[in-house]
Amino acid sequence: MVSTKKEDVYASLLLTDTYLPGALVLAHSLRDAGTKKKLAILVTPDTVSTEVIATLKASSPLFFGTVYDYVIYVDRIRNGKPANLFLMNRPDLHSAFTKINLWKQTQFRRIVYVDADVVAYRAVDELFDLPHAFSAAPDIGWPDCFNTGVMALTPNMGDYYAMLAMAERGISFDGADQGLLNMHFGNTYNRLSFTYNVTPSAHYQYVPAYRHFQSSINMVHFIGSDKPWKQGRESTSDAGPFDEMTGRWWAVYDRHYHQQAGNAPSIVQHFVKGEYDPTTRSGPNGQEPPTPSQEDHYQGNQDHVDHSGDNHVHHERWDAQKSSPPTDGRPEAANFPRAHYEMSQDTSQFQAPDRYPSPPKDMYYQVPSDRDQPKPIFPWENNAPAPTRVFAENPLAPVTPAPKSPGEQKRYLIGRRNPLFTPLGPAIQTAPSPGGNSWNSFNQSNAWDEVPQINRYVDSMQRHRRSRSQILAASPGRSTSGERTEEPSEERRGSIKVTDFPTEADRPSLPVTPAPVRRQQFWANADQEKQLPAAEGVPAQDEWDPAAQLEKLAKQQSEVLLEKLGVSGAAQTQESISVDGKEIPHRPLPFGSEDVRSPTYVAPSPPVVSPRPIKPNPAEKILAEAPELMTGQTTPRTVESRSPSVSTTATIALPSYQGPGAMFEKGEDYMTQDTPAQPTEEELDVLQT
Numbered sequence: 001m002v003s004t005k006k007e008d009v010y011a012s013l014l015l016t017d018t019y020l021p022g023a024l025v026l027a028h029s030l031r032d033a034g035t036k037k038k039l040a041i042l043v044t045p046d047t048v049s050t051e052v053i054a055t056l057k058a059s060s061p062l063f064f065g066t067v068y069d070y071v072i073y074v075d076r077i078r079n080g081k082p083a084n085l086f087l088m089n090r091p092d093l094h095s096a097f098t099k100i101n102l103w104k105q106t107q108f109r110r111i112v113y114v115d116a117d118v119v120a121y122r123a124v125d126e127l128f129d130l131p132h133a134f135s136a137a138p139d140i141g142w143p144d145c146f147n148t149g150v151m152a153l154t155p156n157m158g159d160y161y162a163m164l165a166m167a168e169r170g171i172s173f174d175g176a177d178q179g180l181l182n183m184h185f186g187n188t189y190n191r192l193s194f195t196y197n198v199t200p201s202a203h204y205q206y207v208p209a210y211r212h213f214q215s216s217i218n219m220v221h222f223i224g225s226d227k228p229w230k231q232g233r234e235s236t237s238d239a240g241p242f243d244e245m246t247g248r249w250w251a252v253y254d255r256h257y258h259q260q261a262g263n264a265p266s267i268v269q270h271f272v273k274g275e276y277d278p279t280t281r282s283g284p285n286g287q288e289p290p291t292p293s294q295e296d297h298y299q300g301n302q303d304h305v306d307h308s309g310d311n312h313v314h315h316e317r318w319d320a321q322k323s324s325p326p327t328d329g330r331p332e333a334a335n336f337p338r339a340h341y342e343m344s345q346d347t348s349q350f351q352a353p354d355r356y357p358s359p360p361k362d363m364y365y366q367v368p369s370d371r372d373q374p375k376p377i378f379p380w381e382n383n384a385p386a387p388t389r390v391f392a393e394n395p396l397a398p399v400t401p402a403p404k405s406p407g408e409q410k411r412y413l414i415g416r417r418n419p420l421f422t423p424l425g426p427a428i429q430t431a432p433s434p435g436g437n438s439w440n441s442f443n444q445s446n447a448w449d450e451v452p453q454i455n456r457y458v459d460s461m462q463r464h465r466r467s468r469s470q471i472l473a474a475s476p477g478r479s480t481s482g483e484r485t486e487e488p489s490e491e492r493r494g495s496i497k498v499t500d501f502p503t504e505a506d507r508p509s510l511p512v513t514p515a516p517v518r519r520q521q522f523w524a525n526a527d528q529e530k531q532l533p534a535a536e537g538v539p540a541q542d543e544w545d546p547a548a549q550l551e552k553l554a555k556q557q558s559e560v561l562l563e564k565l566g567v568s569g570a571a572q573t574q575e576s577i578s579v580d581g582k583e584i585p586h587r588p589l590p591f592g593s594e595d596v597r598s599p600t601y602v603a604p605s606p607p608v609v610s611p612r613p614i615k616p617n618p619a620e621k622i623l624a625e626a627p628e629l630m631t632g633q634t635t636p637r638t639v640e641s642r643s644p645s646v647s648t649t650a651t652i653a654l655p656s657y658q659g660p661g662a663m664f665e666k667g668e669d670y671m672t673q674d675t676p677a678q679p680t681e682e683e684l685d686v687l688q689t
């Protein structure tokens, strides 16, 4: 076959650092056998350390050039469905699909692929000249299948994509590359002689065949998880076919990487069982390789220090200040520790010991005494002023006398319950007694209790309430006149409260908010109820005629208005009216003004049902029409009557009240009606009953 410009290469694969000795022995075995072909190795940079890659590229003193001519970085292809790998107990082969990348290396004409666990007895360069696109040797476990440890192939993207599609779907009967490739190629492969891929077994050997064909062995492949460098050289003891082949592997290793081999990098010895000896370490570079922590995955530290202590040389590290990150660097978390645990196979039951050791008897905690207190450090620890703050709770309890009246009791309780309660105002707060407890000098009463207006207001409220309750009680034959003048006692005043809070003893428990309880003495004590004074000015119910009262009220309002305007409507009706209990005396009108009426006079409509305020306020209207009244001009003024029929003028006295003036604040409301407003709610209460 006419060769093109494309190169032929032997190619191997390195997925982990732990296979480094195998990859190096393979390369040296081929070179030592005199191959004319170049050597390439596919490397997954995410799982292989830079030190190992450097070793693959290292120059060897035994031949011109480096161990591998080409280190080709490829993406790792991991099996997402690795269940089948467990069928052959090789979960470590989860990324064996990466081998598919061989078909992608179309820069090469032909590739003779060889596993890293293969040692070549001779250079098999004739495999490059095979006419078949794909050739492989039978597998010892199932000889109809081919073993994928040695293959002669022609790279092409068709096969590559076809197999990549299978890999992405996890299509492989053994979960690794051999199952996938056998499914892809089937029986279309060119079957090589077993001598190109002799797979010795420690458990089964066909010794006569071996003896018969051993001179024609081309390559030996150490399949399975027990690789020569993992077993160590001591594992080969007896002289058998397996050990003879393993010895060939060790022969190549010793030729290039034995401790006394001169310039052998110690990193290789680290991955070979029983080979690393720091005391006899030598070599020009003196680099300390990472220690393999795992059987199948190197997890060493990049910044490793020599164990011998005499050669503390750090590995070259990437300096972020000087250069960009290395493209062939390991992932940051590659050195994270990993641990693999297996289920215990021990089937014996747990046997409790006869006795457990008794606990120590001298274990106790020594509470530090006051004398053990640390020495004062800061000046304020020694010169601390005596505390002056006094809390209200403690001194109050013995000093405060028990409350007598309900009103006092309420104040007392408020003061006790609320520590922030402070009696109001300097007017009721006496000066603290000099030497005594300043808290006791406070007057325990409220400022508003001392204001007479407030007291009167409360009294009037109580009168109204009492009168209501009298009406509600409707005791027959009860006279209201006898009790009318009776002044309410202090006790009565306190009984305004309809509800009270339960005492501390009655309360269920804190923090439940105490529910108000009905005061018994107010509602239930009928004897006391009889002593209630009658409401002032409220007649007995049977004497009360609401309709007549309303009529009287409406009439009264009109009269008052006219009186204020100086027009005595009362003179016409000849009835005396009273305002606020005071009799307004009748006065004769000035001569000639008897018929004069105010322009705003409204005659009272006879059937008055409800009291109705008269609008607009006449005084207000006058002021609006004569604003000069506001200027303080107090001279009487004549007002032309608008009524055409009445042409006389009447002198109307100006009201004493002159409306809003400078005394008023902005926004302050002032009376717009002189008449009583609508009956209040309380009045309605009385009227309706």
Ligand SMILES: O=c1ccn([C@@H]2O[C@H](COP(=O)(O)OP(=O)(O)O[C@H]3O[C@H](CO)[C@@H](O)[C@H](O)[C@H]3O)[C@@H](O)[C@H]2O)c(=O)[nH]1
Binding pocket: 012, 013, 014, 015, 016, 018, 019, 092, 093, 096, 115, 116, 117, 147, 148, 149, 150, 174, 176, 177, 178, 179, 222, 223, 224, 225, 296
């Ligand atoms: O941790 C690992 C595992 C594998 N490899 C590479 O992958 C190859 C295959 O793994 P290996 O342990 O050699 O597998 P075998 O014990 O040989 O198992 C058989 O099954 C594998 C999965 O199908 C095939 O790849 C092999 O060719 C076949 O011999 C190795 O040679 C290495 O090149 C690593 O670099 N690191």
Ligand SMILES: [Mn+2]
Binding pocket: 115, 116, 117, 149, 221, 222, 223, 224
């Ligand atoms: Mn293998």
